[in-house]
Amino acid sequence: MTPALRRLHPSPTAATTVREAYDVTRRPLPGRPWIGVCMVASLDGSVAVDGTSGALGNDNDMAVLHTLRQLADVIIVGAGTVRGEGYGPPEKAGQRIGVVTNSGRVDVSTPLFTTGAGFLIAPHSATIDGSVEVLRAGDDLVDLTEAVGRVVEIDAGTRYVQAEGGPTLNGALLADDLIDEIDLTISPRLAGGAGPRLTVGAPERIRGYDLAHLLADDDGFVFTRWVRSANT
Numbered sequence: 010m011t012p013a014l015r016r017l018h019p020s021p022t023a024a025t026t027v028r029e030a031y032d033v034t035r036r037p038l039p040g041r042p043w044i045g046v047c048m049v050a051s052l053d054g055s056v057a058v059d060g061t062s063g064a065l066g067n068d069n070d071m072a073v074l075h076t077l078r079q080l081a082d083v084i085i086v087g088a089g090t091v092r093g094e095g096y097g098p099p100e101k102a103g104q105r106i107g108v109v110t111n112s113g114r115v116d117v118s119t120p121l122f123t124t125g126a127g128f129l130i131a132p133h134s135a136t137i138d139g140s141v142e143v144l145r146a147g148d149d150l151v152d153l154t155e156a157v158g159r160v161v162e163i164d165a166g167t168r169y170v171q172a173e174g175g176p177t178l179n180g181a182l183l184a185d186d187l188i189d190e191i192d193l194t195i196s197p198r199l200a201g202g203a204g205p206r207l208t209v210g211a212p213e214r215i216r217g218y219d220l221a222h223l224l225a226d227d228d229g230f231v232f233t234r235w236v237r238s239a240n241t
């Protein structure tokens with residue numbers, strides 16, 4: 010049974026639902042869609058155990074991921090996560106998933122691509138094997154700012170892009186100041202090991218985020234939603 014969920018902030022409630030909490034207005038920015046990063050992390054800040062995030066989540070965390078997917082227009086994800094977690098096509102009819110890669114080394118024979126849902130976001134220099142739609146941005150490395158600005162070429166009218174990691178893609182989004190929202194589930198578990206943090210590789214610089222909501226469930230999972238602070 011899915012553990013009961015309550016809201017602690019704002020305006021505490023005895024009960025809420027994932028849909029009620031996460032189905033909020035998100036407005037595109039000038040020249041690009043709103044971008045939200047959805048991740049789960051352990052108490053010690055790891056986002057991967059044994060190469061996947063599966064051991065960190067629970068039913069409510071999966072509901073957060075799937076609800077945000079329903080609300081988002083386009084999903085983007087790093088090639089490492091697709092290679093490690095075996096991404097399939099989305100549940101939402103017609104939704105597109107952009108796999109970000111510099112190398113172009115992505116298996117496009119999987120259902121993610123054969124269903125027509127998957128496309129690649131790659132630099133002009135990347136050699137792509139197989140027949141797949143490619144959004145080219147950047148010469149030798151993906152220019153993410155250009156890519157998210159042009160995602161409407163893939164899905165016209167895109168207002169909200171959900172970024173589903175991993176840490177390298179998140180770090181690149183952060184480096185380009187493209188993270189408008191962070192939907193972070195905190196798992197009540199220590200992971201140890203050498204798993205990466207939520208972002209990897211971005212230059213060290215403090216950016217502020219405001220707490221939009223804080224939920225908790227009976228399993229001890231904490232569900233946070235953060236929005237880029239107007240003051241940074």
Ligand SMILES: NC(=O)c1ccc[n+]([C@@H]2O[C@H](COP(=O)([O-])OP(=O)(O)OC[C@H]3O[C@@H](n4cnc5c(N)ncnc54)[C@H](OP(=O)(O)O)[C@@H]3O)[C@@H](O)[C@H]2O)c1
Pocket residue numbers: 047048049050055056057058059060061062065086087088089090091093094109110111112113114115150151153173174175176177178179181182205209
């Ligand atoms: N806890 C969570 O919520 C969560 C979510 C997602 C992933 N994860 C975990 O994170 C781990 C993977 O980490 P990772 O950092 O390797 O993931 P990643 O960001 O998905 O993959 C890195 C690869 O993606 C491509 N890439 C990422 N950013 C790029 C950019 N800005 N431009 C061009 N290419 C880019 C590159 O692919 P090429 O090598 O093809 O150039 C790069 O080698 C896995 O263990 C996964 O389970 C956890």
